[in-house]
Amino acid sequence: MSARNRPLVITTDRLLLDELQRLCDSAQTEPLVAPTFEEARRHWSRAPCVVLGHDAAPACADAEPPPHDRVAVLLPPSPSDQRPPWTAAMRLGASCVAPVTAARVLLARWFAPAPPPVPVIGVVGGGGGAGSSVLAAALALAAARAGRQTLLLDLDPLGGGLDLLIGWEARPGRRWPDLAGLERPSLEPSQLVNDGRLAVLATRPAAPASVPAKLLDKTLDAARDIYDVVVADLPRHPDAAATRTAERCTTAYLVARGTVQGSGAARAVLAAYGPHWDAPELIVRDADRVPVTEVADTLGLPLRETYESESELDDRVRRGTLDGLRPKGALLSMCTRLLAEGGVLT
Numbered sequence: 001m002s003a004r005n006r007p008l009v010i011t012t013d014r015l016l017l018d019e020l021q022r023l024c025d026s027a028q029t030e031p032l033v034a035p036t037f038e039e040a041r042r043h044w045s046r047a048p049c050v051v052l053g054h055d056a057a058p059a060c061a062d063a064e065p066p067p068h069d070r071v072a073v074l075l076p077p078s079p080s081d082q083r084p085p086w087t088a089a090m091r092l093g094a095s096c097v098a099p100v101t102a103a104r105v106l107l108a109r110w111f112a113p114a115p116p117p118v119p120v121i122g123v124v125g126g127g128g129g130a131g132s133s134v135l136a137a138a139l140a141l142a143a144a145r146a147g148r149q150t151l152l153l154d155l156d157p158l159g160g161g162l163d164l165l166i167g168w169e170a171r172p173g174r175r176w177p178d179l180a181g182l183e184r185p186s187l188e189p190s191q192l193v194n195d196g197r198l199a200v201l202a203t204r205p206a207a208p209a210s211v212p213a214k215l216l217d218k219t220l221d222a223a224r225d226i227y228d229v230v231v232a233d234l235p236r237h238p239d240a241a242a243t244r245t246a247e248r249c250t251t252a253y254l255v256a257r258g259t260v261q262g263s264g265a266a267r268a269v270l271a272a273y274g275p276h277w278d279a280p281e282l283i284v285r286d287a288d289r290v291p292v293t294e295v296a297d298t299l300g301l302p303l304r305e306t307y308e309s310e311s312e313l314d315d316r317v318r319r320g321t322l323d324g325l326r327p328k329g330a331l332l333s334m335c336t337r338l339l340a341e342g343g344v345l346t
Contacts, residue, residue, distance in 0.1 A: 006032040007111055010040050010060060011053025015076055019100045020051060020107075027111035037063045042277055044068065045248040046117070049110040052092070054085055061088035066217050066244050070110055072096040072103060118224040119344050122249040124234040124273065124280070126256035126266025126299075131285050131309075135255055135335070136233035137165055142335035144198035146345050148228040151187065153219070154202040155242050156235040157210050163193050163202040171195075175202050176211050179219065187222045199227075213240035220248055229344050236269050243276045251342055252280035253304065256295060258287030263298045270299055285309065307334050 009020055009031045017033065024031045032047065034040035037060045044050060049070035052060055057073045073089040075098060089097045096103050121139060125132030133156070140152035154162040154176070163169045173193035179185040179201075189199040201219070203209075223230050232245045246252065256266035273280075281304035284292045288308075296303040307330055339345045 005048065005114070005116075006030055008040055008043050008047035008050045009033045009053075010035070010037060010050070010056040011074075013053040013055055013076060016053045016074055016100055020074075023100075023104065023107050024111055027108060027113075029111050029113070037065065038275075041065070041275060042247055045244070046250070048114045051107070051110075052094075057085040057088040057092065057094075061085075061091040065092070066213070066247065067093055070095065072098075072106065072110075074103060075099045117250060118227060118230060119250045119342070120220065120230045120232065120245070120248050121342075121344075122232045122234050122246055122252040122277070122280070124252070124254055124269060125236055126254050126269050127236070127262055128265075130255045130257055130262065130266075132253075132255040133159055133162065133165060133233050134331070135253065135283065136231050137162055138331050139335045139339065140198055140200075140231040141166075142332055143229050143231070143339055143344060144196070145332075146336065146339065147197065148344065149189070149226065150198045151192075151223050151227040151230045152198065152200045153230060153232040153245070154200065155211060155216075155232055155245060157203050157208040158235070159203070159233065161202050161204070162233060163200050166200065168193050168195070168200060173200075175204050176215075177204055177207070177209070179215060180212070182215075183218075185215070185219055185222055187219065187226055189226075210239040211241040213244050216241040216244050220245070229339075234273075236272075238272055238276070243273070246273050246276040249277055252277050253283050253338075254280040254299070254301065255283045255285060256299070258284045258292060258295055258306075259289050263290065263295050266295075266299055270301070283307070305334055305338065307331060 012035045020031060032043055044065050050068050052073045054075050071092050071094040073094045075084060084097050096106055123132045123136040140150050143150040152162060171193045174191055192199040192201055234242045254266060256262045279301055282296055282301040283304055284295050284306045286309055287306045292303055292306050
């Protein structure tokens with residue numbers, strides 16, 4: 001069972017764990033158990049629900065995790081004189097604080113099989129010029145051309161703007177700064193820079209700024225009601241919004257150049273994102289100098305794909321546009337294959 005479909009349980013209370021295991025057995029699911037928030041961090045946003053023992057709630061609240069719709073703080077089956085951790089529960093937005101025996105009905109509903117989440121695909125470059133922004137844009141274009149309502153998120157404030165890369169910089173539509181201060185951002189394609197099936201939420205290169213983490217959380221929450229797939233172009237040096245996105249990715253790709261320098265740079269990026277997601281899959285570009293297996297072994301990542309630069313594509317990028325990307329080109333064909341094998345195009 002995928003980790004993202006398993007209830008997340010954080011506690012060291014043996015009695016609580018026994019009770020929760022029985023409830024999970026009845027729901028035919030398997031909990032993902034961690035003794036501390038740090039060990040559970042990468043699973044927090046992707047888990048269908050989070051169940052905290054009274055022993056773990058205060059430390060979890062102090063860690064200030066992203067908001068989650070389903071958080072329960074459970075007391076022992078036979079509560080002692082210990083006061084419930086109300087303050088921690090309020091800070092976490094918990095919808096239930098009760099002994100596990102009193103929360104059985106709620107937990108049975110939470111543990112029941114849930115529909116799969118909207119795919120969130122994160123792409124990060126293992127160094128300057130690795131081609132991650134081009135790959136992110138190509139993945140989004142491939143999904144849109146296959147009929148999926150697609151949102152492309154530009155989370156690299158120093159990247160120059162994905163709307164510029166695609167050739168849409170002159171099109172009207174909201175950019176990230178326009179969403180600041182909104183309680184629930186409107187992400188309808190008509191409100192953003194769009195071309196029917198593909199909408200882009202881009203930065204403003206003239207005034208680069210990181211996306212606030214809370215705005216990112218609201219954006220991803222709103223996107224799941226509108227889009228079939230979300231593709232995020234992540235910066236090499238993660239800020240709060242990038243790490244939040246990484247924690248919610250259902251698939252992640254690290255793009256590295258097939259050189260010794262490319263492997264070294266990618267290792268640093270991998271370490272920066274390490275606490276926030278499961279190991280990404282590796283895509284190697286221009287692997288003509290170092291064997292791709294050597295790059296994968298150096299990084300300790302599964303090799304997903306390799307591809308060679310296309311002269312026509314490189315010319316387009318230098319001119320500042322991917323508009324008119326060839327449907328049968330090697331890059332777009334690879335992206336279509338990745339989406340199909342990842343279940344996005346099924």
